[in-house]
Amino acid sequence: MTAIALTSFVELALRITVTRAQDPRSRAMLVAMQGARPAQAHGPIAARTAPVVDRYLAPALARAGGTAAVAPLIEAIGTLVPQLCWRPRADGPNASEGFSAAHANAMIAGPGGLQDRQDIWIGLSLLAPETRYPDHAHSPEETYLTLSPGEFRVGSVDWFTPGIGGSFYVPPAETHAMKSGDTPLLALWALRA
Numbered sequence: 606m607t608a609i610a611l612t613s614f615v616e617l618a619l620r621i622t623v624t625r626a627q628d629p630r631s632r633a634m635l636v637a638m639q640g641a642r643p644a645q646a647h648g649p650i651a652a653r654t655a656p657v658v659d660r661y662l663a664p665a666l667a668r669a670g671g672t673a674a675v676a677p678l679i680e681a682i683g684t685l686v687p688q689l690c691w692r693p694r695a696d697g698p699n700a701s702e703g704f705s706a707a708h709a710n711a712m713i714a715g716p717g718g719l720q721d722r723q724d725i726w727i728g729l730s731l732l733a734p735e736t737r738y739p740d741h742a743h744s745p746e747e748t749y750l751t752l753s754p755g756e757f758r759v760g761s762v763d764w765f766t767p768g769i770g771g772s773f774y775v776p777p778a779e780t781h782a783m784k785s786g787d788t789p790l791l792a793l794w795a796l797r798a
Protein backbone atom coordinates (compact mmCIF):
# COMPACT_ATOMS: atom_id res chain seq x y z
CA MET A 606 0.00 0.00 0.00
CA THR A 607 1.35 3.41 -0.89
CA ALA A 608 1.95 6.20 1.60
CA ILE A 609 -1.28 7.90 0.53
CA ALA A 610 -3.31 4.72 0.87
CA LEU A 611 -1.82 4.11 4.31
CA THR A 612 -2.78 7.65 5.30
CA SER A 613 -6.31 6.89 4.12
CA PHE A 614 -6.34 3.72 6.21
CA VAL A 615 -5.27 5.61 9.32
CA GLU A 616 -7.98 8.22 8.68
CA LEU A 617 -10.62 5.55 8.18
CA ALA A 618 -9.57 3.59 11.27
CA LEU A 619 -9.70 6.72 13.43
CA ARG A 620 -13.03 7.83 11.95
CA ILE A 621 -14.73 4.51 12.67
CA THR A 622 -13.09 4.12 16.08
CA VAL A 623 -14.24 7.58 17.18
CA THR A 624 -17.75 6.77 15.98
CA ARG A 625 -17.79 3.63 18.12
CA ALA A 626 -16.11 5.21 21.17
CA GLN A 627 -18.18 5.08 24.34
CA ASP A 628 -15.83 6.89 26.70
CA PRO A 629 -15.36 10.68 26.41
CA ARG A 630 -11.63 10.18 27.06
CA SER A 631 -11.51 7.92 24.00
CA ARG A 632 -13.25 10.50 21.87
CA ALA A 633 -10.85 13.23 23.06
CA MET A 634 -7.72 11.21 22.33
CA LEU A 635 -9.01 10.00 18.95
CA VAL A 636 -9.95 13.52 17.83
CA ALA A 637 -6.44 14.64 18.81
CA MET A 638 -5.02 11.73 16.79
CA GLN A 639 -7.10 12.78 13.78
CA GLY A 640 -5.36 16.15 13.99
CA ALA A 641 -1.86 14.62 13.93
CA ARG A 642 0.21 15.39 10.87
CA PRO A 643 0.14 12.58 8.30
CA ALA A 644 3.34 10.55 8.34
CA GLN A 645 5.36 9.16 5.49
CA ALA A 646 5.34 5.44 4.92
CA HIS A 647 8.40 3.65 6.19
CA GLY A 648 10.84 2.14 3.77
CA PRO A 649 9.77 -1.33 2.78
CA ILE A 650 8.97 -3.52 5.77
CA ALA A 651 8.98 -7.22 5.07
CA ALA A 652 5.53 -8.69 5.45
CA ARG A 653 5.49 -11.46 8.01
CA THR A 654 2.78 -13.91 8.87
CA ALA A 655 2.46 -16.67 11.44
CA PRO A 656 0.54 -19.94 11.64
CA VAL A 657 -2.00 -18.35 14.02
CA VAL A 658 -2.62 -15.60 11.46
CA ASP A 659 -2.90 -18.01 8.54
CA ARG A 660 -5.45 -20.03 10.43
CA TYR A 661 -7.59 -17.46 12.23
CA LEU A 662 -7.37 -14.04 10.58
CA ALA A 663 -9.60 -14.75 7.57
CA PRO A 664 -12.45 -16.26 9.62
CA ALA A 665 -12.23 -13.40 12.13
CA LEU A 666 -12.43 -10.81 9.34
CA ALA A 667 -15.30 -12.66 7.67
CA ARG A 668 -17.27 -12.70 10.91
CA ALA A 669 -16.66 -9.02 11.70
CA GLY A 670 -17.46 -7.98 8.13
CA GLY A 671 -21.09 -8.89 8.81
CA THR A 672 -21.40 -5.98 11.27
CA ALA A 673 -22.27 -2.84 9.29
CA ALA A 674 -20.64 -0.40 11.74
CA VAL A 675 -17.18 -1.84 11.13
CA ALA A 676 -17.58 -3.41 7.67
CA PRO A 677 -15.65 -0.62 5.82
CA LEU A 678 -12.77 -0.99 8.26
CA ILE A 679 -12.75 -4.77 7.89
CA GLU A 680 -12.61 -4.36 4.12
CA ALA A 681 -9.70 -1.91 4.45
CA ILE A 682 -7.84 -4.28 6.80
CA GLY A 683 -8.38 -6.98 4.17
CA THR A 684 -6.52 -4.90 1.60
CA LEU A 685 -3.62 -4.42 4.04
CA VAL A 686 -3.24 -8.10 4.91
CA PRO A 687 -0.53 -8.94 2.33
CA GLN A 688 1.69 -6.23 3.82
CA LEU A 689 1.17 -6.71 7.51
CA CYS A 690 4.12 -7.70 9.65
CA TRP A 691 2.78 -9.91 12.46
CA ARG A 692 4.96 -10.50 15.50
CA PRO A 693 4.51 -12.06 18.91
CA ARG A 694 4.94 -9.87 21.97
CA ALA A 695 6.88 -10.87 25.03
CA ASP A 696 5.23 -13.23 27.47
CA GLY A 697 3.97 -11.69 30.69
CA PRO A 698 1.92 -12.20 33.83
CA ASN A 699 -1.08 -14.56 33.53
CA ALA A 700 -0.56 -15.36 29.84
CA SER A 701 -2.03 -18.68 28.80
CA GLU A 702 0.15 -21.70 28.16
CA GLY A 703 1.66 -21.57 24.66
CA PHE A 704 0.79 -17.87 24.36
CA SER A 705 3.68 -17.03 22.05
CA ALA A 706 2.42 -19.20 19.18
CA ALA A 707 -1.26 -18.49 19.91
CA HIS A 708 -1.29 -14.78 19.12
CA ALA A 709 0.33 -12.10 16.96
CA ASN A 710 0.30 -8.30 16.76
CA ALA A 711 0.68 -6.10 13.66
CA MET A 712 1.74 -2.46 13.94
CA ILE A 713 0.16 -0.45 11.11
CA ALA A 714 1.12 3.05 12.26
CA GLY A 715 3.59 3.54 15.08
CA PRO A 716 7.15 2.65 15.99
CA GLY A 717 8.38 0.10 13.46
CA GLY A 718 4.99 0.07 11.71
CA LEU A 719 4.12 0.36 8.02
CA GLN A 720 3.87 4.04 8.84
CA ASP A 721 6.86 4.54 11.11
CA ARG A 722 5.99 7.25 13.61
CA GLN A 723 6.10 7.94 17.33
CA ASP A 724 3.06 10.16 17.93
CA ILE A 725 0.23 7.72 17.24
CA TRP A 726 0.12 3.94 17.20
CA ILE A 727 -2.55 1.89 15.45
CA GLY A 728 -2.41 -1.86 15.15
CA LEU A 729 -4.12 -5.21 15.45
CA SER A 730 -4.02 -8.12 17.87
CA LEU A 731 -5.16 -11.59 16.92
CA LEU A 732 -5.57 -14.39 19.47
CA ALA A 733 -6.33 -18.02 18.75
CA PRO A 734 -9.32 -19.46 20.62
CA GLU A 735 -8.83 -20.10 24.36
CA THR A 736 -5.88 -17.73 24.64
CA ARG A 737 -5.22 -15.20 27.37
CA TYR A 738 -3.05 -12.17 26.66
CA PRO A 739 -0.76 -11.22 29.54
CA ASP A 740 -1.51 -8.37 31.89
CA HIS A 741 0.36 -5.38 30.53
CA ALA A 742 0.55 -1.60 30.88
CA HIS A 743 2.14 1.28 28.96
CA SER A 744 2.35 5.03 29.33
CA PRO A 745 0.35 6.01 26.21
CA GLU A 746 -3.42 6.10 26.68
CA GLU A 747 -5.27 3.61 24.51
CA THR A 748 -8.64 2.98 22.93
CA TYR A 749 -9.66 -0.44 21.71
CA LEU A 750 -12.09 -1.19 18.92
CA THR A 751 -13.06 -4.82 19.31
CA LEU A 752 -13.66 -6.73 16.10
CA SER A 753 -14.68 -10.12 17.45
CA PRO A 754 -16.17 -11.75 20.50
CA GLY A 755 -13.78 -11.94 23.44
CA GLU A 756 -13.34 -10.69 26.99
CA PHE A 757 -11.37 -7.67 28.15
CA ARG A 758 -10.25 -6.28 31.47
CA VAL A 759 -8.99 -2.86 32.54
CA GLY A 760 -7.57 -2.42 36.03
CA SER A 761 -9.22 -4.66 38.59
CA VAL A 762 -12.79 -4.45 37.28
CA ASP A 763 -14.50 -7.60 36.07
CA TRP A 764 -13.97 -8.96 32.58
CA PHE A 765 -16.40 -7.52 30.04
CA THR A 766 -17.41 -8.37 26.46
CA PRO A 767 -17.66 -5.32 24.18
CA GLY A 768 -18.57 -7.45 21.13
CA ILE A 769 -17.95 -6.65 17.47
CA GLY A 770 -17.78 -2.87 17.11
CA GLY A 771 -17.40 -2.34 20.86
CA SER A 772 -14.92 0.10 22.34
CA PHE A 773 -13.28 0.93 25.65
CA TYR A 774 -10.61 3.23 27.06
CA VAL A 775 -7.40 2.35 28.88
CA PRO A 776 -5.90 5.19 30.95
CA PRO A 777 -2.12 5.71 30.88
CA ALA A 778 -0.20 3.06 32.84
CA GLU A 779 -3.36 1.08 33.66
CA THR A 780 -3.01 -2.71 33.58
CA HIS A 781 -5.21 -4.43 31.00
CA ALA A 782 -5.65 -7.80 29.30
CA MET A 783 -7.85 -9.76 26.91
CA LYS A 784 -8.82 -13.36 26.36
CA SER A 785 -10.62 -15.32 23.67
CA GLY A 786 -13.31 -17.91 24.14
CA ASP A 787 -14.08 -20.60 21.59
CA THR A 788 -13.50 -18.26 18.63
CA PRO A 789 -10.49 -16.11 17.69
CA LEU A 790 -10.17 -12.63 19.14
CA LEU A 791 -9.39 -9.69 16.84
CA ALA A 792 -8.99 -6.14 18.12
CA LEU A 793 -7.72 -2.84 16.77
CA TRP A 794 -5.92 -0.58 19.21
CA ALA A 795 -5.11 3.12 18.97
CA LEU A 796 -2.56 4.72 21.29
CA ARG A 797 -1.61 8.33 21.65
CA ALA A 798 1.92 8.91 22.88
Ligand SMILES: [Fe+2]
Nearest residue numbers: 743747775781
Ligand atom coordinates in the same frame (compact mmCIF):
# COMPACT_ATOMS: atom_id res chain seq x y z
FE1 LIG B 1 -2.36 -2.01 25.51
